[in-house]
């Protein structure tokens with residue numbers, strides 16, 4: 001089966017810019033899959049989305065949608081309206097003078113009026129908007145406006161749906177609810193979708209796979225849990241989530257650190273590696289013989305965030321449930337979830353084998 005969307009070595013540099021906005025991006029997205037493009041401001045997420053939509057042309061590389069080449073560096077270019085792509089923008093871009101039903105019907109001019117009415121009814125039902133079909137956008141809540149934008153984009157049955165920061169105009173509570181709702185809707189309609197966001201939690205809760213973009217490149221594309229626990233590079237590890245890098249000295253095929261001894265898959269590697277550990281994967285236990293000392297404690301409402309001084313000089317970040325109440329100055333034993341440790345040489349992740357005592 002064809003990928004629903006396939007980018008092959010796509011690059012784009014804007015005229016006059018010193019650096020390309022998008023560099024050699026290759027990604028294949030399966031039919032029905034939701035992928036988030038996650039990265040800091042300016043990393044090239046929106047440009048990638050605009051290249052897929054047909055608002056920008058790639059300098060080199062190729063883009064295929066549903067198996068058809070829509071753009072390449074040799075002059076092939078299918079305009080946006082003929083790509084079978086639906087867009088949902090940050091501000092929803094609803095037509096203020098059209099009712100909800102007419103907004104949804106907007107892209108259905110090619111259908112008979114009976115077919116159009118039936119399709120609009122289906123989408124009103126799917127998005128739970130039946131009760132507000134005759135209202136105008138200014139008479140809707142933020143969540144309802146977003147549903148109209150999605151219903152309108154889905155109405156012509158696009159091959160793919162592109163969503164650019166679609167939750168950023170909603171308040172925190174509604175945003176959490178709409179993320180779950182939009183994911184359920186995309187899954188129920190088996191829609192292939194790409195979501196652009198700079199918000200890690202959003203990427204991880206909505207998408208099947210997360211593509212982390214940094215400086216125009218896709219540094220890693222994988223499931224949310226792999227991206228979180230096993231970032232492919234240090235740069236991804238720094239961008240995604242909180243965590244601590246703990247140095248480990250390599251002796252033969254073993255790396256020794258304040259978190260314990262670990263076997264190395266490739267013992268011919270560097271002399272010094274670093275272990276990445278996430279705050280939830282550390283547990284602390286009061287122990288007068290422990291090697292670490294609590295330096296600070298902050299209560300965030302659900303749990304404590306501790307900073308713990310290790311002998312190697314590193315301050316380890318640790319999140320603990322609120323019943324683990326340790327005062328600064330307490331000597332502790334540190335245990336980590338060894339199956340969730342990632343190790344890095346100068347930049348890339350290296351393999352660990354079984355723990356060594």
Ligand SMILES: Nc1ncnc2c1ncn2[C@@H]1O[C@H](COP(=O)(O)OP(=O)(O)OP(=O)(O)O)[C@@H](O)[C@H]1O
Pocket residue numbers: 014015017021039040041042043044045046047048198
């Ligand atoms: N039309 C344009 N002309 C020139 N440079 C542009 C244009 N659009 C984007 N850029 C530049 O390309 C780079 C990538 O921008 P892009 O908008 O794709 O990033 P982004 O990751 O979506 O960021 P944000 O989250 O801030 O929207 C930036 O350096 C930006 O300034």
